Amino acid sequence: xxxxxxxxxxxxxxxxxxxxxxxxxxxxxxxxxxxxxxxxxxxxxxxxxxxxxxxxxxxxxxxxxxxxxxxxxxxxxxxxxxxxxxxxxxxxxxxxxxxxxxxxxxxxxxxxxxxxxxxxxxxxxxxxxxxxxxxxxxxxxxxxxxxxxxxxxxxxxxxxxxxxxxxxxxxxxxxxxxxxxxxxxxxxxxxxxxxxxxxxxxxxxxxxxxxxxxxxxxx
Numbered sequence: 246x247x248x249x250x251x252x253x254x255x256x257x258x259x260x261x262x263x264x265x266x267x268x269x270x271x272x273x274x275x276x277x278x279x280x281x282x283x284x285x286x287x288x289x290x291x292x293x294x295x296x297x298x299x300x301x302x303x304x305x306x307x308x309x310x311x312x313x314x315x316x317x318x319x320x321x322x323x324x325x326x327x328x329x330x331x332x333x334x335x336x337x338x339x340x341x342x343x344x345x346x347x348x349x350x351x352x353x354x355x356x357x358x359x360x361x362x363x364x365x366x367x368x369x370x371x372x373x374x375x376x377x378x379x380x381x382x383x384x385x386x387x388x389x390x391x392x393x394x395x396x397x398x399x400x401x402x403x404x405x406x407x408x409x410x411x412x413x414x415x416x417x418x419x420x421x422x423x424x425x426x427x428x429x430x431x432x433x434x435x436x437x438x439x440x441x442x443x444x445x446x447x448x449x450x451x452x453x454x455x456x457x458x459x460x461x462x463x464x
Contacts, residue, residue, distance in 0.1 A: 246287060249280035291420065300343035300431055307340060307347070307387055307452065308333045308372055314351040315370065318359055325364045332371045340387050340452045346428045347452075353421040354391050354448050361395025361446060368393050377451065386434065386451040393447075398440035406438065 256273045263269040315329060322329055358368045369392040376383040398406060407426040429436050433453045440446035 246284060249283045252280050253277050287420075300346055300428075302341040302343060302432075304339040305342050305344050305347070306337065307342075307389060308337050310344060310348050311351055311370060311372070311389065314348055314355055317352060318355045321359055322368065325359065325362060325366070327359060327362050327365075328367045330367060330369045332369070334372045334374065337372055337387060338374065338454055340454060342432055342452060343428075347432075350425040350428050350450065351389070353425045354450070357422065357448075358391055358393035358395065358446070361393050361397075363396065366394040374454070375451070385454040387454060389450040389452075391448045391450075392445060394445045397442040397444055398438075398446055399442055403438070403440060407436070 253276075256276055259269075260273060263273075311331075311333070315331070319329065355368070355370075362368070369390070371390045371392075373388050373390075375386055375388045377386055407422050409420060409423040426436055429450060429452070434451045436448060436450050438446060438448045
């Protein structure tokens with residue numbers, strides 16, 4: 246929060262002596278507006294993390310939710326010459342989820358994949374049903390896997406990916422993946438990932454097919 250406030254303060258202090266400079270005024274408006282947008286986004290993320298709303302569950306087709314969120318990133322992907330490949334399970338069972346919250350998770354992870362690729366890369370999106378071992382039984386989950394051919398995550402950072410305020414990007418708030426982890430946790434699911442520097446990252450979202458409690462362990 247301090248960084249955009251410093252920018253706004255600096256330009257505000259310069260404004261009285263540069264009021265007649267139209268180029269400066271236009272630049273000031275552009276910078277100040279952009280910094281205020283950054284503040285608004287960050288505050289909304291902070292509120293979402295501090296006070297998550299209770300999920301409003303209803304049966305949803307995860308494939309449909311993915312399609313809607315992919316549409317939001319496709320333009321940015323094309324700019325970077327990123328190809329998106331989809332392999333959705335036919336007749337994927339419906340899961341009881343809060344559609345808006347799950348769309349937020351999907352968008353966060355898809356954006357993360359786009360940002361991880363400097364250019365000329367690929368993103369794979371796949372859905373399937375998996376069996377996850379439990380103490381004396383197994384549970385069925387709908388799994389959404391998002392893989393990218395990006396820069397990857399170092400071993401020392403792998404365990405910190407879902408920590409609040411941790412980000413390897415200078416302009417990152419470090420809240421997107423933390424909020425995503427929290428949302429999936431509230432749905433009784435979990436997220437895990439694999440990554441290798443220089444080869445890419447794979448995020449796997451697991452949503453339970455049977456009604457269950459919160460807090461399935463794992464990342």
